[in-house]
Amino acid sequence: MESELTRSQRAALREIWRRTPEPGDWARTGDLASALGVSPATATAMVKRLVDQGLADHAPYKGVALTRAGRTVATSVVRRHRIVERFLSDMLGYNWAEADRLAPQFEHDLPQEVEDRLFEALGRPANCPHGFPIPGQGSDGVPQMPHLYDLEPGQQAVVALSSSVSEAMVEFLSGMGLVPDAQVEVLEKQPFGGPLVVRVAGVDRVLGERAGRQVRVRTVPGIGSGGAGPAPLAVPSLGSSTKEKV
Amino acid sequence: MESELTRSQRAALREIWRRTPEPGDWARTGDLASALGVSPATATAMVKRLVDQGLADHAPYKGVALTRAGRTVATSVVRRHRIVERFLSDMLGYNWAEADRLAPQFEHDLPQEVEDRLFEALGRPANCPHGFPIPGQGSDGVPQMPHLYDLEPGQQAVVALSSSVSEAMVEFLSGMGLVPDAQVEVLEKQPFGGPLVVRVAGVDRVLGERAGRQVRVRTVPGIGSGGAGPAPLAVPSLGSSTKEKV
DNA sequence: CTTCAAATTTGGGCGGGGCTAAACCTGTCT
């Protein structure tokens, strides 16, 4: 029953997990296939094996979803991935994009005890180099993080960037200081999907909705909403920042 | 032709290499099988695949030997193994026996560039935690190290211990300071397979032939044979040190 | 309501890696 997972199964689990933020979401097998660099037929076959092990449910022609058990396993896969990313960045000097590219190639076969020691040797880090939290060992889920655009004026938060954000967007964002672990405060938010005014490293910046929905944040709990009311101020020039195709 | 090696093939290559110190030696498939934890039939099948790739020669019922190409690949496998061992010991605090046990589980899938960075991050170590040299990147062989028992009086050397040495023997040896990287000087050597008198950490010790043939050494080149002649001194009690089964 | 294109699944193959059981060498002992 509790049979060992193969590396392919672990990878599949991770990709399904990625595409199903909420329990109840379905991932398409075709997306899985291209994410794993594999033919659609292969993806279907892998899903079938996961279903046999009770880790996933498959609704033909509709998609695949993780079971409770599958979600738990996926969380441990994500945990390992993020620890290995930290290793690559902290000990070997890779940047977060490279770490994300390299980790999957060998993380699956890392013995559990080595993962544990690595975690300790890294100083029990709370986040991966992208800025996302490293889930605890037994946890059956990874907390969902809001988008920067979901924040209200007065809120402060710390930036996290998924590796699915396009390189061009990453470059654009880093141009205004929006890199993983950067602190950001929302000053203003226009209604109707209007732009956001944020303060990053002491500088005020304007950000469109599209860009604001690419950036994830973990909110800083201690600092309450400072809030002078959301007075609609005049906004500087907007530039052509919202044309990203993602 | 130059197709990628699978993890099993890399493991097999390493085991064959281990058993064929000199080019021209043959390894038995049965030994391979038990070393790899696999049935004899499977070992034969793996050997066949290595032969197909030009990495090994197979003389049915006699054994398997590495080709020149196979020897080169095996050397790179060994290099990676020893680098990973260093990582496990230097960065994660494992002792050399544990490192040797854990490394094979994930070393095979380590991307080459990560191996390279690891090597740098470790400070370009010359030896693995056992005391054996880490071969250079392009080298097609690993230098063969003599046994402690092969040294002549007056010679100094540094200890290396293979993981094939039994645990009991390791304990016995470490009792007299013969651990990896320990410096040792041969003071005396009796003829006819007689015991050896060595100085380890300033203390003189007596060692039987069997034990002396378990310990490998890299000789220290700088220090010539100091040598007052090999005067046959009286030897202390021998104890029951040579009963190891290995 | 039909038709059709796109996505998905099924069917059929292939190679690696693993197993057991049976056939096969080889060296040794009588």
Added chain:
DNA sequence: AGACAGGTTTAGCCCCGCCCAAATTTGAAG
């Protein structure tokens, strides 16, 4: 020399992971 025991190889089977090509379903457009 002959018989035997033990190690080795072959034969036959299974699973996983991967592919392609053909059938199937779905959903959207006419």
